[in-house]
Amino acid sequence: MAERITPRSESYSDWYVDIVLQAKLADYSPVKGCMVIRPRGYALWEHMQRAIDDMFKATGHVNAYFPLLIPESFIQREADHVEGFAPELAVVTHGGGEQLEEPLVVRPTSETIIWSMYKKWIQSYRDLPLLINQWANVMRWEKRTRLFLRTTEFLWQEGHTAHATAEEAREETLRMLEVYRRFAEDYMAMPVLTGLKTDAEKFAGAVETYSIEAMMQDRRALQSGTSHFLGQNFAKAFDVTFQTAEGSLDHVWASSWGVSTRLVGALIMTHSDDKGLVAPPRLAPTQVVTIPIFKNKNKTEVLAYADKLHRRLAERFRAEYDPDDANSPGWKFSEWEMLGVPVRVEVGPRDMENNTVVLARRDTGEKQSVDVEEAPEAVAALLEEIQSSLFARAKAFREENTREIDDYDELKAFFEADGGFAIAPWDGSPETEAQVKEETKATIRVLPEGNEKQAEGRTAIVSGKPARHMAVFAKAY
RNA sequence: CGGGCUGUAGCGCAGGGGCUAGCGCGCUCGGUUCGGGACCGAGAGGUCGGCGGUUCAAAUCCGCCCAGCCCGACCA
Structure with a gap:
């Protein structure tokens, strides 16, 4: 491909x-x-x-x-x-x-x-x-x-x-x-x-x-x-x-x-993931895309149903509509996923019969069927849900990859392995900072608020002197 | 700016001194399809990254340059 x-x-x-x-x-x-x-x-x-x-x-x-x-x-x-x-x-x-x-x-x-x-x-x-x-x-x-x-x-x-x-x-x-x-x-x-x-x-x-x-x-x-x-x-x-x-x-x-x-x-x-961009709903260029699924024999009816739905969605959201008959639905699903659109609305004959639509979320791939009348509300709720779940997931990832490390050998090992954020006691001298950078490629990203208090009574990595700061070390872009 | 890899159709690649430069995908037109990347038929599309050199002849060999990616040194 x-x-x-x-x-x-x-x-x-x-x-x-x-x-x-x-x-x-x-x-x-x-x-x-x-x-x-x-x-x-x-x-x-x-x-x-x-x-x-x-x-x-x-x-x-x-x-x-x-x-x-x-x-x-x-x-x-x-x-x-x-x-x-x-x-x-x-x-x-x-x-x-x-x-x-x-x-x-x-x-x-x-x-x-x-x-x-x-x-x-x-x-x-x-x-x-x-x-x-x-x-x-x-x-x-x-x-x-x-x-x-x-x-x-x-x-x-x-x-x-x-x-x-x-x-x-x-x-x-x-x-x-x-x-x-x-x-x-x-x-x-x-x-x-x-x-x-x-x-x-x-x-x-x-x-x-x-x-x-x-x-x-x-x-x-x-x-x-x-x-x-x-x-x-x-x-x-x-x-x-x-x-x-x-x-x-x-x-x-x-x-x-x-x-x-x-x-x-x-x-x-x-x-983002291996399928493409994942954009948070509040910033996404397109928040919701409607994809009609039709056969030749029901094309007119499905398009009318989908178009009407799209127009209702467009009143509230940054919405796009993809009725193109040159590509199959499956192709469009992948395409819009690559573009990072948070919510996809699928509407086909089955939905039409039941007065429903299918909502698929970009972050997890989960699909749900909702009443067509309630679709805008459901999309709004789903966008909120995606927004907060993206934050929660990113935060969990950061926390899983953040460690407090007191020992320099352990710090070196940390950055030789997967790495992440290491919070370590530091003596405040440019020399030890440079040495850590030289030996691990990690630099001090920030000294968080209140770090001096947390450093009290601790021993700094590298120098073994009394620590003056708790510093966040990481490899950086 | 140093080291490595790469550059041929929109994208991914094959070809490696000689006759009309190919393949897959995409694109255009016609038709059939359509709930997770459909198919048939017909077509369009190339200064082979650029410049210079070697040669009867260069996409192919040589030199220089440009751009991209990766790894280092500097930075939002």
Whole structure:
């Protein structure tokens, strides 16, 4: 079969690529590392965008748009920022047939251009807080790319906020981390761990970076969103000051936070199976597909029955209808399963006689027969049920593959075997972190909230010193 | 950016200096089918990844480049 999906057991990476291509989510472009997001993939992103954007608005943020091109000198203003991004910048050197006086960088992120503008817009504490988000594309010249997970150009949102105090900026950082957690769990049905990144893993230019981390089906961690407390780093680099109520002059405090089209990759790897994409109902491009099953002699009647049902469903759901007589029902079942549609409605002569329809759920394959009049209600209930059961299943999987490990040999063995998330006492030193990475390929994904307390009285792996943190180790994407 | 594998019709592949480049699936048209990837008949579809070289002759041999996948070093 030409359209076979490589089973996960055979090759997890091939499986992932097969799903992306065959569920028509994206395709390769002629330019290395770039991809075309196809309508079904883009629909997933649009539904994500809508939900996240609503959450931003509900927390007082407004959208704006800053330009793609940034003067090269801007990137160089903040020392860590330059160092972090220099190797992955795309630079425009020519325009209008002439060499530019100053090269322009294609934004890898927009802190610098945004803070250059904030300098103009902020004078007084009355101008604060400034809570701006933008939806944009960015470009990072990655060495090794993977569809959705790491592409040269990707779509994301980046929030950039300015505050009068460090406390406020910190609160904002954590508030947005929590927004991401809620989005991941409520919409993507993807359980995530939240916590602080170590210095080795934090964003170039941040004082502190927090992230949400999800476990994929191959037990590797995927960083799915980040929120940074920037301190006064960019305010100082761009000299953004404000006058306080008391009349003194102070640098502004900042946060920035983002999620990207990488979330589409996260969604795929969290739920899908060997038959194709499994999309959580709240984000699925199509939520319910109606497939009529007819013979030539009853075609007209069945199509009328199915079409009427489809139209009722379309009033409430993102619904599609597949009456094509070129393919058999069985073929359509497989096809729509590959595309990840959560609920399939089958209607044939037998259903017509009994005034029923058959509902099949994508996640388990289970079928049930329901009264045709109650079909929309039943579909609604089933979508809810699938949404929560996907979350429960993903969470159970993560828990089964999460272990608390005190002993370094055991940690090594853990990552030599199936791996997963290992929660281990850590002495807080970059050296031991690097050694673990060197010897196991696992890195510290996050330091969860309250981890310092849990580490009290314990002995750190590797060094044997008193532990300062309980760290979550995992192999990461 | 290093190591490995790959690139021939939309997809999966065969062919490996010589005459008109094949097969399966898909696609188009006509007909029969239809409750888990149906069938018959007729058709359309190829700069053999690109550029250059060797040769009377290159999909085939050689060089360079491009792209994809895997494994490493760097990253959302």
